[in-house]
Amino acid sequence: MTYTIDVLVRAADAGDTYLAWRWLDDVDQPRFEVLTTAAIEPALDALDAALVHRRAGERGTDAAHRALTEGAFADVDRERDLAGLLTDAVLPLGLREGIRSRIASGQRVRVRLTPSPRLARVPWDLLCVDGEDLRLLEVAEVVLEPPATxxxxxxxxxxxxxxxxxxxxxxxxxxxxxxxxxxxxxxxxxxxxxxxxxxxxxxxxxxxxxxxxxxxxxxxxxxxxxxxxxxxxxxxxxxxxxxxxxxxxxxxxxxxxxxxxxxxxxxxxxxxxxxxxxxxxxxxxxxxxxxxxxxxxxxxxxxxxxxxxxxxxxxxxxxxxxxxxxxxxxxxxxxxxxxxxxxxxxxxxxxxxxxxxxxxxxxxxxxPADRVFRSAIGGFEEQPTTELALRVDHAHESLDPIGELAEWQRGRLREWRARGALADTPLVWAxxxxxxxxxxxxxxxxxx
Known part of the structure; x- marks a missing residue:
């Protein structure tokens, strides 16, 4: 019988960033790793450069245009490289190994994450579990947990x-x-x-x-x-x-x-x-x-x-x-x-x-609003952000909204890999x- 194993992941910034995790099927073996500032800042800078993130003197529409035409989420190869860079910076090998071993034994995994301020924008679902071929989204459910208080x-x-x-x-x-x-x-x-x-x-x-x-x-x-x-x-x-x-x-x-x-x-x-x-x-x-x-x-x-x-x-x-x-x-x-x-x-x-x-x-x-897609890309007819909103609205009526949206995201990831079309960019669904x-x-x- 397949059952879900939870892993609690907690991060704290104190100069460097400390990432601790504990599997609830092995609670007596908590683990942690220090993510040094020098190691993670280049990856986080690369992420910021890929997002709709205004630079000095830049309008919001200009930032969105840049993200859709030049950023890492505008190209499959650049997005894969960014995911690999972020994975090496913030997802410890020991945690990846724990995820892979439980998936191999037929278990489902749920990552219950409380990120630190430095890691709050990281798209954890896109991180790589096994090389560049397997993303966390494909094998696990990722949720955020507010602090215990x-x-x-x-x-x-x-x-x-x-x-x-x-x-x-x-x-x-x-x-x-x-x-x-x-x-x-x-x-x-x-x-x-x-x-x-x-x-x-x-x-x-x-x-x-x-x-x-x-x-x-x-x-x-x-x-x-x-x-x-x-x-x-x-x-x-x-x-x-x-x-x-x-x-x-x-x-x-x-x-x-x-x-x-x-x-x-x-x-x-x-x-x-x-x-x-x-x-x-x-x-x-x-x-x-x-x-x-x-x-x-x-x-x-x-x-x-x-x-x-x-x-x-x-x-x-x-x-x-x-x-x-x-x-x-x-x-x-x-x-x-x-x-x-x-x-x-x-x-x-x-x-x-x-x-x-x-x-x-x-x-x-x-x-990015749908109209920004159309202004940045000639002949663009899809409505990615509208589609996201409607999917969330539908899913929140269901018994398992998180699972339903995760399955939709997996479909978007498959389309992104196969076509590389901006209608499927992770900039929206991730x-x-x-x-x-x-x-x-x-x-x-x-x-x-």
Whole structure:
């Protein structure tokens, strides 16, 4: 009988990076390896060069064009070389050997990883287990685990999927933002040519009775703000799907934010995005206030009574009370999983786990929009980023969303190897991450 063996992998940066792992079928034999800065920095620099990563004076669209035309993820051979370079830098031989030996004996492997800030962007699924021919994705399931304290101290425990699966999902696709948000590069993520696929998906939900009429009318380009989000989440939901913008400031994990139709008039802990170059302290109504991880954690604890009443309360409420997260959450947005890039692991993912999510699927780096593919490559007709979003949405309705998405990714890897077409580039599908924090933590979750 085939069964799954878990390996706990934990990383910590302290000058060099220390990577420790322990197999749960051999718990008395923990192992570790020191990844020296000198050894891993060239590989991480090569990864950054392959991503949609702005250089000094460069616009976001220029960075995306460069990634799609010159970067390692634009070419099969260069991507394979990058995967090999990253493997040698961050995946110890002893861990690779342990994976290979268990696969050879007919076991399945699940890698439960808590990365360090330095390793947060590494596409672990693409790393090589056996030379350049076998990727970790092909033989194992890779999930991210928040630190043990997040499991132990969260404010709201998740429900079981079987108990909530018949509830309607809350779907927010490309929400309308206040006027000034566009001056900060926060325009629509979808072009009109991409709307119909999401509209069809919404129609499918409505036809199947999975979505209230009121929701179906406000999924695409809705003007939802944080108060309306609170109202929607406080009705029974199976899951939350958000496709839009996520931003964060370096070294400020609490600043990680999704963007809704919130103006500067809306109370919140994030600094509003103002008219570029404006002096003074005066805020304009059209300035945009992001909905930050700190809001989702702290709620209205430092707000006034008028703000409390807007949410229907006569006193302050914490974030998990105002925005209780359903069992599953998906954020298909730029770097939604920035939590793991901070020394103190906190951001939107951890705030959502604290508020009740058992699974948060998001992306570890910036995705190129479909229109950027078309502008960079003549005659390009596919919609890779739209396809990714729809696959996640479908999978989150299933019994095993992580397994279903992993199987889809394996198919993309096969196509990438066979055709080398940019429609199959790992720059899109390898960005996915899954942070898990179930009601009952898996065995070993409290291990250090």
């Amino acid at each position: 997040v499991h132990a101290e969260r404010a709201r425990l998740p429900e079981l999927w079987q108990d909530v699966r018949d509830r309607p999902p809350l779907v927010i696709i490309d929400p309308v933002l206040p006027t000034r948000a566009g001056l900060h590069g926060l325009g629509h993520v979808l072009d009109p040519s991409e709307h119909h696929r999401f509209a069809e998906r919404v129609d499918d939900y409505a036809t199947a009775g999975r979505m209230p009429v009121a929701d179906a009318d406000h999924v695409l380009h809705c003007g939802m703000d944080r108060v309306e989000l609170s109202q929607a989440l406080r009705s029974p939901r199976s899951r939350l799907f958000y496709l839009g913008h996520v931003t964060s400031s370096p070294d400020e994990p609490g600043s990680a934010a999704i963007h809704l139709n919130d103006t500067a008039d809306e109370w919140g802990m994030a600094t509003p995005l103002r008219f570029p170059g404006r002096d003074g302290d005066r805020l304009d109504h059209d300035d945009h206030r992001p909905f930050a991880a700190l809001d989702l954690l702290m709620g209205t604890s430092s707000a006034d009574r008028e703000t409390w009443r807007r949410y229907g309360f006569d006193e302050a409420r914490l974030g998990h009370e105002l925005w209780p997260m359903p069992q599953r959450v998906a954020m298909i947005a730029c770097e939604g999983g920035a939590d793991y890039r901070s020394a103190e692991t906190f951001g939107l993912v951890i705030a959502m786990v604290n508020a009740g999510a058992a699974l948060v699927t998001t992306t570890r780096w910036t995705l 960005a996915l991450t899954h942070s898990i924090a179930p009601l009952k933590p898996p065995a070993g979750v409290d291990d250090r």
